[in-house]
Amino acid sequence: MNRYQRPVISLIARMTGDRALAEDLAQETFVKAFRSLAAFDTTRRLSSWLFRIAHNTAIDAMRRAPLPRVAQLAALDGEGPMPDGDLDQMSVPPAPDPVERRELGSALERALAQLRPDQRAAIVLRYENGLSFDEIGTVLGVPEVTARSHVHRARKELAQLLTASGWASPR
Numbered sequence: 270m271n272r273y274q275r276p277v278i279s280l281i282a283r284m285t286g287d288r289a290l291a292e293d294l295a296q297e298t299f300v301k302a303f304r305s306l307a308a309f310d311t312t313r314r315l316s317s318w319l320f321r322i323a324h325n326t327a328i329d330a331m332r333r334a335p336l337p338r339v340a341q342l343a344a345l346d347g348e349g350p351m352p353d354g355d356l357d358q359m360s361v362p363p364a365p366d367p368v369e370r371r372e373l374g375s376a377l378e379r380a381l382a383q384l385r386p387d388q389r390a391a392i393v394l395r396y397e398n399g400l401s402f403d404e405i406g407t408v409l410g411v412p413e414v415t416a417r418s419h420v421h422r423a424r425k426e427l428a429q430l431l432t433a434s435g436w437a438s439p440r
Contacts, residue, residue, distance in 0.1 A: 270299050273315075273316060273319050274295060274299075276316075276320075276397070276398050277295045277298055277299075277319060277320070277323045278291050278292055278295045279291075279393070279397060280320060280323055280324065280327070280390065280393055280394065280397075280398070281294045281295055281298070281323055281326070281327045283381065283389055283390075283393050284324070284327040284328075284331070284386055284389060284390055284393075285327055285330065285331060286382060290330065291327075294323070294326050294327055294330055295323065297326050298319065298322050298323040298326045299319075301322050301326065302318070302319055302322050305322075313407070314404065316398070316400070316404075317400065317404045317407045317408055318407075320394060320398070320400070320404075320408040321407060321408040321409075321410065324390055324408050324409060325410075327386075327390075328386065331386065373436065376431055376434050376435075376436055377427070377431065379430075379434070380426075380427050380430035380431055380434070381393075381427070383426075383430055384423050384426055384427070387409060387411075387419055388419050388420075388422055388423035388426065389423065390408070390409060390419075391405050391409065391416060391419035391420045391423055392419075392420060392423045392424070392427070394408055394409075395420050402416045402417045402420070403416070405419070405420070
């Protein structure tokens with residue numbers, strides 16, 4: 270639990286837009302995982318299994334009570350914008366100074382909040398948690414090719430949203 274608590278909360282917070290709810294749902298995720306531990310396939314990665322439970326728990330909660338989108342998801346993590354490495358992988362150039370970097374991070378977080386939940390989850394799993402497309406597919410319950418598609422479409426949508434909000438289009 271100590272190892273995966275933060276990534277699970279982060280995934281759920283980005284999906285729901287509510288840090289407090291994410292903490293509650295993370296607790297529910299770990300309880301579900303504990304109760305289903307006998308069903309865990311030890312040939313698979315534990316992280317993929319936990320993220321799948323977390324994803325499904327968040328989706329169930331969002332279906333029960335639609336949540337408002339949060340414009341500033343960076344504040345939910347308490348960590349600010351995503352690290353430069355993640356931004357570089359998404360073809361967004363790093364900001365030259367701390368103020369501009371924070372503004373870019375905020376713009377990116379607002380753009381993330383506008384994505385469909387499956388695309389948002391795919392992007393977070395890929396660039397924040399470093400999962401492979403196969404693992405993302407496992408977490409989301411879709412084939413690997415669909416996971417690739419979610420990430421591709423999310424990147425394209427993020428680029429459009431960032432350009433529309435005044436950030437230069439990459440390349």
